[in-house]
Each structure stands twice: as structure tokens, then as C-alpha cells.
Amino acid sequence: MAELNTGGGDKDKKVRSKKQNAGVDLTAMVDLAFLLITFFMLTTSMNKPQSMNLAMPDKSEDIPKEEKIKVDENRTMTVLIGGDNKMKWYMGMPGTPLEGPTESSYGKEGIRKVLLEKDKQAKAYSQDVEKGLIVIIKASDKANYSNLIDILDEMAITNIGTYAIVDITPEEVEMLGEN
Template structure:
């Protein structure tokens, strides 16, 4: 409440007691703390495959060589890639190099792979349910940012099936041979 102090017959200046304002401030702070929702952490949902040591080969899902594209993430933001799975030792795949760039980058490679799979389906070589499948194999020299960027590219290009798998010694050998040739 405001009071007027009068001393010796002069007009007094009003004096305001601010004690109730402190109580009101704490009530408001408490109210907003309880009613505010905190920002939720953003996380990417990853579905991990079921791993069973006793599973038979015919029960495992198979990737057709015509639908597969293998990406090898390496140092200096390099992406080595080849069509197929690369599991035939008599015919090693042709390894090519690209980067995360706008022109002739990994996005163009993914778009071309999707187009190739659509063409193979229209020719009757692949079934109607086959889709482009990308195997992402990060090397120990690649960065986490590269993995996140390639996962973003999968989302941007609407690649329905992709998997992050361990890089094999054969794939590391492919990288070394390609670097030595260049």
C-alpha cells in the first residue's frame, strides 16, 4: 500500500511498500517453471537388425547385386563407391571417388542408382518390389560428420533401404589401391 508521510505540515512524498511484489514475482516464476515444457532432445531413430548366430543362410535377407550400391567413407571427406556388394573375388568392382559437393557429388550418384534400378525393373530384370539398397561402410579415418551427412543424403534422396555396416579388410584394400592409383 502507498502511504503518505507528513512531517511538520509539509506535503509528503508517497512511500510504496514493495514487499508483496516479491511474493508475486516468486509466484509467477514458480507458475512458469511448472507450466513450461523443456525442449526435447532430438535423436535419430535407428532400427538395428536382429543378430542371431544360429540363423540359417536361407533365412537371412539377401541383397540383389543389381540393386546394391556400396559407399566407403574415408578421410578428407572422400567417398569411395561401387555398384554391387563386391563379394565376388574373381571380379573386383570398379571403385570411384566422390565428395559431398553440389555438382557430381554423392547426391548425383544416389540419383543415378535409383534411376538404374527403375530401368532394370522396367526391363524385367528386377522384380517390381526391388528397391535401391545402399550399404554405408565408414572407415576409422572418416568423421562422424561424414556419417551424419550421408544419412541426411539418404533422407533427402528418399532411399528406402540403407544400412550402416562394418567395413571389411577387403574394402580397406580397395581404398588403398584406389588411393595408390591416383
């Protein structure tokens, strides 16, 4: 609250203009500050955590044969992830691969370059832009989580629309050279 000091002194002296101590009432300023803080807290949006959508297949075994997807081995690439940042890929079936297994590295000059090249070949083979490369990702028990995330990031960067994370077979663990 503002105060008014009149300084009532002696009455015998000359009457001069009285100097008043100016007091500033900050109550309205504090109210305004709290209103502004409340307004900005309610109107701002918090950063949402970034996540990648991952569709998982149905675990039921009763899928009729008509609904099972037939995959051409010329369009199928399997990426094997092992321990110590080791990665290999091959085209086709594991028993009789069309190409590979070939060791590769992570990043722009490694698996990304291979994915882009194989996707272009798969689209040319199927003569349909929408039927591109199908990537099957298989991680061994010794693979670390960051390598799996790196491969998923490469799928997003190269715009590979069809990929799946599948359990690795003992035959493919031998391909990686892990016992």
C-alpha cells in the same frame, strides 16, 4: 509496508493540509513476478536433442535361412568411406561390381546426385516404388566421424529407406587405396 508520516510539528501555526510521503508497497508485485516466473518455467518445453533413429540388426547367428533377406545386386550400392575425406561407391558385389568403384565427393553435386539417380534406376528395375535402392555404408579405420554423419545425412535428405552400416573388408580397404 506502506508508511504514513504525519510530520507532527508545531501546534501554534496554521493548520494546513498535511502532505504525506507516499510509500509504495512492492510486496504484491514481487509475489506476482515470482508466480509468473514459476508459471513460465513449468509450462515451457525444453529443446529436445535431435537424433536420427538407427535400427541395428540382431547379432545372433541362429537366424534361419528363410528369414534372411535376399538382396538383388542391381539395387545394392556400397559406399566406402576412407581417410582424408575420401569416398568411393560401387554397385553390386565387391568381387565383381556392376559399376565402379567410382570416387565421389560429399554434398549436393557429389554423392547426393548419385544416390538420387541410382534410387530412380533401382525403382525402375524392380518396378515397385517401395523397393528402392539399398545402401551399404562401410567406413575404414582412417575415416572420421563427421564423414559418417555426412553420409547418414545424405540418406535422410534423399529419402533412402534401406541402408546399413557394416564392417569394411580388407578387399574394400584396397579399393579405397589405404594400407
